[in-house]
Amino acid sequence: MHCKFAIRGGGHMWWAGAANIQDGVTIDLSSLNETRLSSDRKILALGAGTRWIDAYRVLDPMGLSITGGRVWKVGVWGDLRLVVVLASGEIVNANISSNPRLFKALKGGGNNFGVITRFDFKTFEQGAIWGGFVISPWNSSVQLNQQLQALEKFGNDSERGLDDYSTVENVYVFGPSGPSQIANILVNTNAVARPPILADFTDVKAQTTNTVGMTNISSLALQTGTGPGIENGGRYIWASATYPNNATTLAKIVSLCQESFYGHGKPPTYPGFSLHPVNKSQQNTVWMNFAVTSTGADADEAIVNATETFLRKAREYCQEQNQYEPFVYSNYALPSQDAVASYGTENQAFLRAVAREYDPQEVFQKLVPGGFKLYRRGKTCC
Ligand SMILES: Cc1cc2nc3c(=O)[nH]c(=O)nc-3n(C[C@H](O)[C@H](O)[C@H](O)COP(=O)(O)OP(=O)(O)OC[C@H]3O[C@@H](n4cnc5c(N)ncnc54)[C@H](O)[C@@H]3O)c2cc1C
Helix, strand or coil, X not given: CCCCEEEECCCCCCCCCCCCCCCXXXXXXXXXXXXXXXXXXXXXXXXXXXXXXXXXXXXXXXXXXXXXXXXXXXXXXCCCEEEEECCCCCEEEECCCCCHHHHHHHCCCCCCCCEEEEEEEECEECCCEEEEEEEEECCCHHHHHHHHXXXXXXXXXXXXXXXXXXXXXXXXXXXXXXXXXXXXXEEECCCCCCCHHHHHHHCCCCCCXXXXXEECHHHHHHHHCCCCCCCCCCCEEEEEEEEECCHHHHHHHHHHHHHHHHCCCCCCCCEEEEEEEECCCCCCEEEEEEEEECCCHHHHHXXXXXXXXXXXXXXXXXXXXXXXXXXXXXXXXXXXXXXXXXHCHHHHHHHHHHHHHHCCCCHHHXXXXXXCCCCCCCCCCC
């Protein structure tokens, strides 16, 4: 009756207990693996146990796509309609006309409202795309500044609508003695090779790896989901934050990361982070996806401490500069980050009101401890 449980979709969230449970029952949705395209090719229905690659493999040969994820093995989400099992056992549709408040709440509301069994997507026509990786050694602060300036310029140019099809994920990787590599994952979804808006990234000097070329989303998702630090079975610590897309501020963030991990002798392990430009906020911003591979359970505490120190110092710096952005992207967040509170007081109150409406007994608050909850337990770091 009161057995605690966990809900597992793709099972890709990195922290123990997010989608599984000790001394409880894990509802593993991996057998809900159906992919079904409507006869008019406009709607793709995905079972809640599918991964992005399952969708891309169906759609690529048909010249179609959906708004999906970057890494092939992450569990899916939907943009048109959700089928949800509520705490009462009732099965409902959630979309813009049926249970619209629930539909809105489930966008970012995690496992706080029900178990989603099916996701529907609106498809769109999609031909070949251009993209891949460019990697070069990171051996000077000049190089760092050039890349951060390029990222700032990209944010401003795309905000002005110069190119709606191109994007970049700008990645900084540290090694045993500090800065090691700068990588850029580049994409143009309109099949334009080397688009001018990405020239500062395609033309980086001393490239050690360059995989850019014409491809499709399946191949690119396989490429971005393979490599050191993201293989299956790895032990990760991830974190997330939003920073202004401003080269001066981001250079300071990089130095705070380095100081937090290398400032007290040999670091516990070597961090890295990627910056995703996100426009149309108060200011141009980047979402930071911070990642460290841990060497084992005994190393976790030191790594989490260094990560929290970094995030706290970065937040304090941004607050001093009046550039603080509270949003935390929950898919990348550290468990001690309060992702739900980062949506703002009004949105947090909305989510709690919807939870009271659809789950008055608080089943998903009290019996599902994993994931980011509407009422936080435990410490909040940053
Ligand atoms: C190497 C690596 C690469 C990554 N790349 C990306 C990326 O490209 N894009 C991105 O956004 N994230 C990425 N992430 C982050 C991560 O995969 C996300 O946290 C995402 O939530 C995982 O989705 P999933 O269905 O696989 O999650 P799970 O681990 O199964 O679940 C995540 C949370 O959602 C809940 N949940 C899952 N399915 C349901 C359901 N059907 N109904 C109700 N609740 C449910 C779970 O209870 C859990 O709390 C990456 C992580 C790693 C480690």
